[in-house]
Amino acid sequence: MYVTCIEHLDRAVDEFVEVYESPPDIYFLEKVTFTDWISPHTCDFCDHTPKYLIV
Ligand SMILES: [Zn+2]
Known part of the structure; x- marks a missing residue:
């Protein structure tokens, strides 16, 4: 993910x-929306705000 x-x-x-x-x-x-998962505040590759979830 x-x-x-x-x-x-x-x-x-x-x-x-x-x-x-x-x-x-x-x-x-x-x-x-996730009940048991708080979405990260940064991209996996940099410090920008993330836009996409890839699963
Ligand atoms: Zn990035």
Whole structure:
């Protein structure tokens, strides 16, 4: 699972495909809610506010 900003979306998708060998599902972070998971405040690859959840 990756949480990324707009800039790093491609990179996260590339890594996901390498690791899991299948295309990920991509969600807008602001549109998903989790009861037991607080969304991270920073991108996995930089310090920007994340926009996407890649799972
Ligand atoms: Zn980023």
